[in-house]
Amino acid sequence: MSKKQKNGSRTGSPGQLMIPLVALGILILFNLFRDPSFFAIGIAVNNSGNSVLSGNLISIIDSASALAIISMGMTLVTAACGGQDISVGAVGAIAGSFFVKVLNRGSSITIGSVILGIIVCCLGTILFMLFNGTLVSVFRIQPMIATLILFSCGRSIAYWINGSATPQLISPIISAMGMTIPGIPIPTPIFAVILMGVLLYLVFKFTNLRLYTQSVGINEGAARLNGVNPVMIKLLSFVLLGVCVSVAAVIGVCRLGQLNHKTLLIDIEMDAILAVAIGGNNLGGGKFRIIGSVLGAYIIQMLTTTLYAMNVAPVNVKAYKAIVIIIIVVAGSPVIKAKISSLITRLKSRNESVAEKEVA
Amino acid sequence: MQDVVLTMRGICKQFPGTRALNQVDFTLRKGEVHALMGENGAGKSTLIKVLTGVYEKDGGTIRIEGVDGEAHIHSPQDAQRIGISTVYQEITLCPNLTVAENMFIGRTDSAVVQWKEMEKRTTELLRNLGIPARARQELSSCSLAVQQMVAIARAVDMQCKVLILDEPTSSLDDKEVEMLFMLMRDLKSRGVGIIFVTHFLEQVYEISDRITVLRNGELVGEYRIEELPQVELVAKMMGKNLDDLGTFEKTERGTDTQAETVYEVEQLSSSESRPFNFHIRRGEVNGFTGLLGSGRSESVRAIFGADRVTSGKARMNGKSVKITKPFEAMKAGIGYLPEDRKRDGIIADLSVRENIILALQVKKGFFHPMSRKEMEAFADEYIAALNIKTASKETPIGSLSGGNQQKVILARWLLTHPDYLILDEPTRGIDVGTKLEIQKLVLKLAEEEHMSITFISSEIEEMLRTCSRLIVMRDRKVVGELTGDELTQAHVMKTIAGGE
Numbered sequence: 092m093s094k095k096q097k098n099g100s101r102t103g104s105p106g107q108l109m110i111p112l113v114a115l116g117i118l119i120l121f122n123l124f125r126d127p128s129f130f131a132i133g134i135a136v137n138n139s140g141n142s143v144l145s146g147n148l149i150s151i152i153d154s155a156s157a158l159a160i161i162s163m164g165m166t167l168v169t170a171a172c173g174g175q176d177i178s179v180g181a182v183g184a185i186a187g188s189f190f191v192k193v194l195n196r197g198s199s200i201t202i203g204s205v206i207l208g209i210i211v212c213c214l215g216t217i218l219f220m221l222f223n224g225t226l227v228s229v230f231r232i233q234p235m236i237a238t239l240i241l242f243s244c245g246r247s248i249a250y251w252i253n254g255s256a257t258p259q260l261i262s263p264i265i266s267a268m269g270m271t272i273p274g275i276p277i278p279t280p281i282f283a284v285i286l287m288g289v290l291l292y293l294v295f296k297f298t299n300l301r302l303y304t305q306s307v308g309i310n311e312g313a314a315r316l317n318g319v320n321p322v323m324i325k326l327l328s329f330v331l332l333g334v335c336v337s338v339a340a341v342i343g344v345c346r347l348g349q350l351n352h353k354t355l356l357i358d359i360e361m362d363a364i365l366a367v368a369i370g371g372n373n374l375g376g377g378k379f380r381i382i383g384s385v386l387g388a389y390i391i392q393m394l395t396t397t398l399y400a401m402n403v404a405p406v407n408v409k410a411y412k413a414i415v416i417i418i419i420v421v422a423g424s425p426v427i428k429a430k431i432s433s434l435i436t437r438l439k440s441r442n443e444s445v446a447e448k449e450v451a
Numbered sequence: 452m453q454d455v456v457l458t459m460r461g462i463c464k465q466f467p468g469t470r471a472l473n474q475v476d477f478t479l480r481k482g483e484v485h486a487l488m489g490e491n492g493a494g495k496s497t498l499i500k501v502l503t504g505v506y507e508k509d510g511g512t513i514r515i516e517g518v519d520g521e522a523h524i525h526s527p528q529d530a531q532r533i534g535i536s537t538v539y540q541e542i543t544l545c546p547n548l549t550v551a552e553n554m555f556i557g558r559t560d561s562a563v564v565q566w567k568e569m570e571k572r573t574t575e576l577l578r579n580l581g582i583p584a585r586a587r588q589e590l591s592s593c594s595l596a597v598q599q600m601v602a603i604a605r606a607v608d609m610q611c612k613v614l615i616l617d618e619p620t621s622s623l624d625d626k627e628v629e630m631l632f633m634l635m636r637d638l639k640s641r642g643v644g645i646i647f648v649t650h651f652l653e654q655v656y657e658i659s660d661r662i663t664v665l666r667n668g669e670l671v672g673e674y675r676i677e678e679l680p681q682v683e684l685v686a687k688m689m690g691k692n693l694d695d696l697g698t699f700e701k702t703e704r705g706t707d708t709q710a711e712t713v714y715e716v717e718q719l720s721s722s723e724s725r726p727f728n729f730h731i732r733r734g735e736v737n738g739f740t741g742l743l744g745s746g747r748s749e750s751v752r753a754i755f756g757a758d759r760v761t762s763g764k765a766r767m768n769g770k771s772v773k774i775t776k777p778f779e780a781m782k783a784g785i786g787y788l789p790e791d792r793k794r795d796g797i798i799a800d801l802s803v804r805e806n807i808i809l810a811l812q813v814k815k816g817f818f819h820p821m822s823r824k825e826m827e828a829f830a831d832e833y834i835a836a837l838n839i840k841t842a843s844k845e846t847p848i849g850s851l852s853g854g855n856q857q858k859v860i861l862a863r864w865l866l867t868h869p870d871y872l873i874l875d876e877p878t879r880g881i882d883v884g885t886k887l888e889i890q891k892l893v894l895k896l897a898e899e900e901h902m903s904i905t906f907i908s909s910e911i912e913e914m915l916r917t918c919s920r921l922i923v924m925r926d927r928k929v930v931g932e933l934t935g936d937e938l939t940q941a942h943v944m945k946t947i948a949g950g951e
Contacts, residue, residue, distance in 0.1 A: 297818065298820060299816075300817075302801075302805060305801060305805075306801065309798045310794075310795075310798045310799065312795050313789075313794070314798065315757075316755075316777050317781075317810045318776075318777045318810065318813040319778075436467060439467075440465065
């Protein structure tokens with residue numbers, strides 16, 4: 092049975108999404124009972140004079156954007172390397188600095204300069220992520236230790252890139268990217284999540300990334316003997332995480348219209364790891380489902396928003412959040428999962444024996 | 452009539468979709484070695500797991516001496532408490548602790564551990580049982596056989612009445628097996644009932660008193676060893692008669708020395724092997740033989756680029772090729788089934804389908820994924836062709852039996868249609884029926900598809916049956932090459948041993 096349990100907890104089957112879907116369902120039900128108006132969606136006019144959709148639901152999906160995007164990349168690194176990158180927040184600050192540095196060099200912010208900024212930001216971030224990836228894949232350092240380096244010094248590097256100031260970015264283009272585009276009532280970051288999701292979907296569709304990543308994560312030695320290059324796959328996962336971090340950082344910077352290297356994407360690494368775990372992915376690598384992690388990200392954000400809506404003091408929010416997360420994580424643990432599946436088989440066999448008797 | 456120590460009656464166990472055990476009886480007497488035989492999937496492991504509390508039985512009774520009425524076993528701890536101990540194929544001790552620590556780990560009731568006392572008792576026990584290990588020695592510094600014996604000693608020290616040995620000899624060499632058997636005989640004389648599960652028929656006849664045969668989850672029968680000749684045992688396990696086997700053994704294979712050379716290499720060496728020359732012709736089946744550790748696996752790993760290649764000039768179909776990593780070997784048309792299926796072969800959590808298409812998919816390249824339909828067609832084709840027993844093509848390969856896992860790996864390489872296929876111990880740890888199937892398949896591939904195959908096996912009979920040329924290795928060097936009339940067991944043994 093032990094073997095079966097192991098397989099059960101590791102498969103990327105639809106069963107993997109049970110926990111996040113149930114958790115999300117319970118959160119929604121809870122809010123429906125507590126206050127149905129929680130889900131009300133209205134139209135409001137924002138600071139820039141655009142009519143936009145407003146309401147808790149929109150705010151949840153909007154605020155979770157950066158987290159959802161980073162969770163996608165984190166899922167890949169987790170699957171390939173069997174460990175997590177804890178430097179994503181700090182590297183995000185570096186990414187933001189690259190972006191701002193490029194934009195503030197020119198006299199004015201244009202679409203062209205923004206695109207250039209995003210490209211430079213991506214390339215720069217990928218370089219830093221390759222540093223992490225090299226330590227993990229070539230030198231076989233535990234991912235958490237390898238990424239501890241940039242976790243510690245990333246925000247200092249971000250500070251060096253931009254000098255002491257918290258540079259401002261004032262332009263309608265920036266606010267359109269961080270909030271809404273005039274005429275479109277849906278916050279732009281939501282489109283960024285969709286864009287990244289589609290991008291990864293296409294990558295999975297047109298390459299063997301999923302098969303290779305899972306093989307490397309489950310049995311690196313066997314993958315190598317089948318012609319897969321584990322070093323390249325791990326590096327690639329870090330490269331893709333780099334792209335995700337860049338996009339998340341650009342969202343963060345545009346949202347505020349400024350860069351604060353101390354607070355940009357702060358603490359996001361822990362939430363991202365949590366999102367991967369809530370999504371039912373094995374933190375030890377192997378099979379994975381990106382959609383699970385994205386659901387995880389929205390669950391985390393919904394939890395926070397729910398607590399605020401219940402007027403829980405900001406100081407206490409983290410404690411309440413922890414309680415709920417304990418429940419979700421324990422419910423998704425192999426022990427509980429095995430208990431549930433054995434219960435289900437017992438019920439099934441009982442039904443079968445009843446049916447057999449009836450036939451007899 | 453000896454005293455009965457354990458009776459299992461009418462044991463049933465159902466898994467979703469399969470009936471693993473159906474009304475199985477098993478009786479163990481004091482001081483006997485009782486072999487539990489059957490092909491993979493016959494229900495041996497399930498029966499053992501029911502007995503040791505890993506699985507809950509669905510029906511039947513278990514009685515054990517010392518327990519009034521029915522014994523209720525719900526966990527391995529329950530089993531241990533009433534005197535049932537198990538030593539598994541994979542050693543389940545802690546390699547980085549000492550022998551004494553391993554003997555007592557998890558058994559002390561108080562938090563205070565009396566190391567001195569423990570070491571004394573361990574030393575005594577080791578001496579008593581004649582196990583060549585020291586109490587303070589780190590377990591990992593012992594040979595596998597000794598580690599296994601320590602595990603047995605631990606079981607014995609817990610006053611077990613029933614000792615289950617699950618494939619204890621599969622990673623031991625002959626000398627070590629002999630050591631283990633001495634220990635088993637000693638335990639026998641102390642009245643311990645031993646259940647012996649193994650694939651090695653010769654060993655069954657060497658040590659067992661009785662045999663219980665299972666097939667497809669049902670009891671075939673219980674026999675005294677002298678009542679059941681080896682061929683009949685095989686027939687009972689497979690549930691068919693032996694004509695098949697007989698004609699197969701008689702097949703003579705000639706070497707077509709005219710056929711062109713498919714692969715050849717000069718002075719090939721890797722980080723793990725010394726330089727050697729090697730070639731194979733189209734449609735030829737040859738093999739590397741030698742003792743365990745003689746370098747035969749390392750040689751084929753060097754051919755496939757599995758280890759770091761340090762020198763050598765390889766030619767494939769006459770064209771010179773550079774093979775320093777597996778991918779290059781695959782591109783050149785070489786396939787390699789590794790020796791250690793669990794460690795190097797299967798991707799346990801991935802489905803049978805994904806495991807089958809893996810090598811072909813990699814060969815096609817990162818940017819050329821096959822469609823789902825294509826993969827499923829390939830999976831279906833090979834599951835049928837190799838008669839792979841799996842619930843579905845989406846079942847994780849890790850939940851298949853060893854023989855079927857091996858067939859999946861074989862299917863993986865056949866799917867790449869290699870010119871040259873290397874099979875390192877393809878029949879290790881799998882049941883007799885599958886063994887024969889694989890041997891036949893090898894010969895068929897060579898004859899009908901003109902595939903060149905290098906076949907490695909620890910069982911010399913098997914190699915004599917399949918190979919037309921044997922390369923003999925000793926101490927990481929090629930010491931001889933045998934063909935034609937030289938291919939006899941005696942001659943091979945002599946060459947391995949080094950006498951002319």
